[in-house]
Amino acid sequence: MRFELLVTDRTTEARLGRLTTPHGMVDTPVFMPCGTQATVKTLDPRDLHEERCELILCNTYHLYLRPGHEVVKALGGLHRFMGWNRAVLTDSGGYQVLSLSALRNITEDGVTFQSHLDGSRHFLSPEKAIEIQFALGADILMALDECPPYSAEYAYHQASMERTVRWARRCRAAHPGEEPALFGIVQGGTYLDLRSRSAEATRQIGFSGYALGGLGVGEGPAQMYAVVGHTAALLPAKAPRYLMGVGTPQDLLEGIARGVDMFDCVLPTRNARNGGLFTSTGRLNIKAAAYTRDERPVDPACACYTCRHFSRAYLRHLYVSDEILGLRLNTIHNLHYYADLMRQARQAIEAGTFLAWKADCLARMLSDPSTSQHAQETHTDV
Amino acid sequence: MRFELLVTDRTTEARLGRLTTPHGMVDTPVFMPCGTQATVKTLDPRDLHEERCELILCNTYHLYLRPGHEVVKALGGLHRFMGWNRAVLTDSGGYQVLSLSALRNITEDGVTFQSHLDGSRHFLSPEKAIEIQFALGADILMALDECPPYSAEYAYHQASMERTVRWARRCRAAHPGEEPALFGIVQGGTYLDLRSRSAEATRQIGFSGYALGGLGVGEGPAQMYAVVGHTAALLPAKAPRYLMGVGTPQDLLEGIARGVDMFDCVLPTRNARNGGLFTSTGRLNIKAAAYTRDERPVDPACACYTCRHFSRAYLRHLYVSDEILGLRLNTIHNLHYYADLMRQARQAIEAGTFLAWKADCLARMLSDPSTSQHAQETHTDV
Numbered sequence: 001m002r003f004e005l006l007v008t009d010r011t012t013e014a015r016l017g018r019l020t021t022p023h024g025m026v027d028t029p030v031f032m033p034c035g036t037q038a039t040v041k042t043l044d045p046r047d048l049h050e051e052r053c054e055l056i057l058c059n060t061y062h063l064y065l066r067p068g069h070e071v072v073k074a075l076g077g078l079h080r081f082m083g084w085n086r087a088v089l090t091d092s093g094g095y096q097v098l099s100l101s102a103l104r105n106i107t108e109d110g111v112t113f114q115s116h117l118d119g120s121r122h123f124l125s126p127e128k129a130i131e132i133q134f135a136l137g138a139d140i141l142m143a144l145d146e147c148p149p150y151s152a153e154y155a156y157h158q159a160s161m162e163r164t165v166r167w168a169r170r171c172r173a174a175h176p177g178e179e180p181a182l183f184g185i186v187q188g189g190t191y192l193d194l195r196s197r198s199a200e201a202t203r204q205i206g207f208s209g210y211a212l213g214g215l216g217v218g219e220g221p222a223q224m225y226a227v228v229g230h231t232a233a234l235l236p237a238k239a240p241r242y243l244m245g246v247g248t249p250q251d252l253l254e255g256i257a258r259g260v261d262m263f264d265c266v267l268p269t270r271n272a273r274n275g276g277l278f279t280s281t282g283r284l285n286i287k288a289a290a291y292t293r294d295e296r297p298v299d300p301a302c303a304c305y306t307c308r309h310f311s312r313a314y315l316r317h318l319y320v321s322d323e324i325l326g327l328r329l330n331t332i333h334n335l336h337y338y339a340d341l342m343r344q345a346r347q348a349i350e351a352g353t354f355l356a357w358k359a360d361c362l363a364r365m366l367s368d369p370s371t372s373q374h375a376q377e378t379h380t381d382v
Numbered sequence: 383m384r385f386e387l388l389v390t391d392r393t394t395e396a397r398l399g400r401l402t403t404p405h406g407m408v409d410t411p412v413f414m415p416c417g418t419q420a421t422v423k424t425l426d427p428r429d430l431h432e433e434r435c436e437l438i439l440c441n442t443y444h445l446y447l448r449p450g451h452e453v454v455k456a457l458g459g460l461h462r463f464m465g466w467n468r469a470v471l472t473d474s475g476g477y478q479v480l481s482l483s484a485l486r487n488i489t490e491d492g493v494t495f496q497s498h499l500d501g502s503r504h505f506l507s508p509e510k511a512i513e514i515q516f517a518l519g520a521d522i523l524m525a526l527d528e529c530p531p532y533s534a535e536y537a538y539h540q541a542s543m544e545r546t547v548r549w550a551r552r553c554r555a556a557h558p559g560e561e562p563a564l565f566g567i568v569q570g571g572t573y574l575d576l577r578s579r580s581a582e583a584t585r586q587i588g589f590s591g592y593a594l595g596g597l598g599v600g601e602g603p604a605q606m607y608a609v610v611g612h613t614a615a616l617l618p619a620k621a622p623r624y625l626m627g628v629g630t631p632q633d634l635l636e637g638i639a640r641g642v643d644m645f646d647c648v649l650p651t652r653n654a655r656n657g658g659l660f661t662s663t664g665r666l667n668i669k670a671a672a673y674t675r676d677e678r679p680v681d682p683a684c685a686c687y688t689c690r691h692f693s694r695a696y697l698r699h700l701y702v703s704d705e706i707l708g709l710r711l712n713t714i715h716n717l718h719y720y721a722d723l724m725r726q727a728r729q730a731i732e733a734g735t736f737l738a739w740k741a742d743c744l745a746r747m748l749s750d751p752s753t754s755q756h757a758q759e760t761h762t763d764v
Contacts, residue, residue, distance in 0.1 A: 039700060041706060041707070067698075071695070074675055083692055292449065313457050321448055323419055324706055325426055327706060328426070
């Protein structure tokens with residue numbers, strides 16, 4: 001994997017870049033839709049191509065449990081399995097092991113956990129996380145980390161961050177090569193000193209890219225932006241930076257302004273399935289009776305398949321009638337919104353107008369108070 | 383609406399025809415996918431176009447209750463509402479009123495019933511059925527009929543059939559014009575004398591097409607085919623004949639051989655959502671563990687999007703993981719199978735090889751005993 005830094009903004013830390021992966025190029029800043037179980041929920045690869053999606057995220061925890069990484073490997077790897085010929089990033093499984101599974105037990109060696117599907121017992125170590133991701137055949141792998149709860153105390157954050165660094169070293173040792181790319185993850189909660197130490201230690205190990213983990217877990221936007229700004233500045237300029245599991249459109253713009261290149265979040269896809277739709281002027285919930293006879297598209301400014309062909313009234317009808325098509329049309333719209341926001345951001349960085357564009361964009365989207373909600377659990381699309 | 387009879391088979395009653403509707407031409411014999419609530423479940427109009435679908439069925443009962451025919455009318459009619467620019471046939475609502483609603487009461491005037499959604503009380507008369515279908519804006523409307531249960535006695539079938547004839551007369555009086563087309567429905571259960579009287583009386587009233595109702599409700603294939611053969615022969619050769627709510631691939635071929643031009647059934651779409659897939663050599667259930675590592679497409683002989691891009695292993699994974707994409711990919715496959723079967727039938731009729739083709743086709747599909755199942759309730763895709 002290669003990362004070219006094409007433009008760095010003069011008034012913010014925003015960057016325009018390009019990842020070259022074995023499965024095509026990815027323009028950054030980029031938003032990665034979540035393909036948890038080897039499918040971006042409700043969509044097929046054609047839908048993703050139509051939204052010019054270049055990179056998706058799949059969840060190692062889910063695919064390890066079902067259908068199993070050995071099965072995926074036997075079937076030619078994730079790309080072939082799911083009919084997707086563009087890039088795939090897999091997470092390490094660490095986040096889901098800690099948030100979804102039962103009876104987890106963390107030791108220096110790794111994590112013992114029980115499957116949320118059938119209660120079976122499993123062990124995930126740094127080496128195992130690499131082995132699974134190799135079998136899945138992703139273009140970008142993530143080192144195993146621990147993402148402590150927001151409520152954890154300083155001492156826990158410190159110990160956990162230090163263990164995450166040791167795990168990162170073991171991941172690097174298990175996969176010292178360059179292909180596929182391996183990213184390290186910076187932890188440390190909201191403690192800037194811990195973030196500094198984590199960033200420095202992770203950087204010392206040396207990875208193709210660096211992620212900011214443990215954010216968007218309850219700390220609130222202001223504190224998150226402060227941690228992101230502090231941490232991103234400590235990471236190598238020439239490597240891509242990935243803010244994991246974040247976030248709202250506002251979060252993405254603030255992340256970009258602080259030097260983040262990559263994002264993933266379940267918000268656009270999960271909200272879509274709950275009837276929550278993003279528009280350039282705020283969010284709307286398609287369930288509302290107000291849309292019963294509304295002939296307008298979700299967002300008159302949007303060029304997605306859904307907005308080009310269907311009214312709010314039809315989408316509302318599908319939603320209240322429990323029709324699966326509604327979930328898919330909503331998902332297409334929300335992912336288009338996120339992709340288009342990133343496209344606009346890239347154009348603005350290139351044109352040198354990022355700061356003004358961002359202010360204008362936020363003013364429009366914050367004109368509806370419901371757009372400023374901060375999502376809590378946004379890391380797994382289940 | 384115009385119906386041209388292009389070829390009549392020499393050894394069977396099979397016919398090749400063409401309907402010309404305000405929304406395009408429809409080659410017959412044709413299978414109409416069920417778009418119960420103004421969507422063929424899980425599919426969008428592009429999917430239907432890709433399967434070269436020319437005509438779908440929507441359910442008056444469901445659309446009357448939700449979102450309401452007046453809402454659909456205000457939004458420009460069904461075609462515009464659902465973004466579908468090809469032909470639509472609506473049923474009369476009669477079948478669903480009797481099978482789905484609570485506390486129904488049939489009188490000479492019409493049917494009083496309670497909504498299965500909210501218990502609200504409604505009245506459906508022949509005139510109201512026409513009014514609702516007009517508001518929905520279908521290309522082909524159906525007269526209101528009663529479809530008695532298979533278990534009903536002769537006397538009930540006789541009285542019901544006679545009332546259906548009187549209702550057909552009232553429907554014709556409520557809509558004496560030619561556009562949109564109005565079809566009458568022949569009832570009479572499995573009693574050939576009642577079918578004869580019903581066919582003659584309905585024919586006397588005069589419709590653009592004639593449907594065979596009350597079949598596929600428990601009588602079994604042999605008896606159904608006998609009734610279809612008997613009844614179709616009594617209907618005008620120059621009008622299309624529609625066998626309602628039927629059926630399996632075998633039923634379609636036997637229906638065509640007896641002179642039927644149009645079919646609808648929930649079997650391909652509902653089975654798809656239950657993991658049941660049709661293939662040229664029999665049915666398979668994608669849930670089976672045997673497919674866990676099966677790299678083959680559902681049907682190597684099939685050219686649908688699903689079979690061109692995905693393995694049985696992937697479809698099984700989606701199904702057991704409750705992924706919505708699986709339901710859609712299965713539906714695409716099954717509708718392609720039905721559409722392709724009709725395409726092959728039309729080609730065989732044109733080539734004068736229908737009988738041999740049908741025998742060959744049935745031999746192949748009956749090589750798997752599971753393909754000979756007869757569906758019970760196949761009229762409403764809910």
